[in-house]
Amino acid sequence: MNRFIFAPIFGLLLGLLAISNPAFAWNPDEALKDPVLESRARSISAELRCLVCQNQSIDDSDAELAKDLRVLVRERLVAGDSDEQVFEYLVARYGEFVLLKPRVGLKTYLLWALPAAFLLLGGAALFFGNRKTRLTKALPELTDSEKERLAKIVQGE
Numbered sequence: 575m576n577r578f579i580f581a582p583i584f585g586l587l588l589g590l591l592a593i594s595n596p597a598f599a600w601n602p603d604e605a606l607k608d609p610v611l612e613s614r615a616r617s618i619s620a621e622l623r624c625l626v627c628q629n630q631s632i633d634d635s636d637a638e639l640a641k642d643l644r645v646l647v648r649e650r651l652v653a654g655d656s657d658e659q660v661f662e663y664l665v666a667r668y669g670e671f672v673l674l675k676p677r678v679g680l681k682t683y684l685l686w687a688l689p690a691a692f693l694l695l696g697g698a699a700l701f702f703g704n705r706k707t708r709l710t711k712a713l714p715e716l717t718d719s720e721k722e723r724l725a726k727i728v729q730g731e
Contacts, residue, residue, distance in 0.1 A: 618661070625640075647664075
């Protein structure tokens with residue numbers, strides 16, 4: 575009987591969750607009058623990192639710098655820049671860190687390859703270092719006088 579009571583409540587909560595939108599930090603006064611340009615600005619803003627928050631897009635961030643970047647994106651679009659030109663302008667000004675999805679290039683290949691290379695080099699150093707130790711000659715056997723001296727030390731004399 576209890577499941578019949580909770581089923582409508584659960585369904586209502588799921589429905590509300592499905593229709594809820596994430597809260598964006600942009601203000602309506604930032605919006606452009608042209609819906610096409612505004613749509614482009616929103617899609618660009620969703621791909622740019624807030625330099626203050628660092629794990630949010632400028633579209634989601636409340637930081638003052640994020641607001642300035644949103645306004646800058648809209649200004650560049652109104653000036654006639656393409657989406658790619660806006661990205662290039664921001665990367666030239668703030669570096670590739672401003673992009674939430676970094677471009678694939680030599681730097682990203684190095685970023686992914688260097689840890690693996692260091693791991694392989696460390697493994698090779700351990701393998702060959704251990705191998706070299708095993709291949710060294712065995713220590714010479716103790717002489718009779720050394721054995722006697724050792725026996726005295728062990729006995730505590």
